[in-house]
Amino acid sequence: MKTIKVSVVTPDGPVYESDVEMISTKAQSGELGILPGHIPMVAPLQIGSVRLKNGGNTEFVAVTGGLLEVRPDQVTILAQAAETAEHIDxxxxxxxxxxxxxxxxxxxxxxxxxxxxxxxxxxxxxxxxxxxxxx
Structure with missing residues (x-):
């Protein structure tokens, strides 16, 4: 299956980078699902989770809002703060x-x-x- 590169970045540096099959998150305008080949767009994000699906595996990243930028070959999430599920205390x-x-x-x-x-x-x-x- 096709994948798209995803980067979640904060002012402190990168939090997550990988190739995934699908990204799901909450934008200010509603729920977004992004697959490889999605049209380019920029959307402000709500405080919420980013679900990153690859095969049967789903990873989660908590973000405190920010911006989502979709390009044909890459999705970048710029957040003030973000943590992967494994790093949350x-x-x-x-x-x-x-x-x-x-x-x-x-x-x-x-x-x-x-x-x-x-x-x-x-x-x-x-x-x-x-x-x-x-x-």
Missing amino acids: LERALKAKERAEHRLNEVKQSNVDFKRAELALKRAINRINVQKRDF
Whole structure:
């Protein structure tokens, strides 16, 4: 089966590089599925997972938004932060989720930045789901 090269890159460097048969992820406009030969495009991504399928194997990368660029021979994902499922520290992600939930509960009592706490919660939940492969 045909494959396409995929690179997931953050400001700290590359996180994932491989040839895959299909890429699935969430763009701001909705769910995207990309196969080799897809038309060129650029799309902003939501906080979510990138599913990379090759044969019977599926790998997962948690991204905190960013941009997806599709070219005929390559897909590049530029994200502020990204982690493969194997590199996610589940305990750390669970603690981040608890902190974000605590901040959101304090919103009514103090000057907590609601949007920032909400994004932190979404990032933590995404990392937990990707690590557990629970979608």
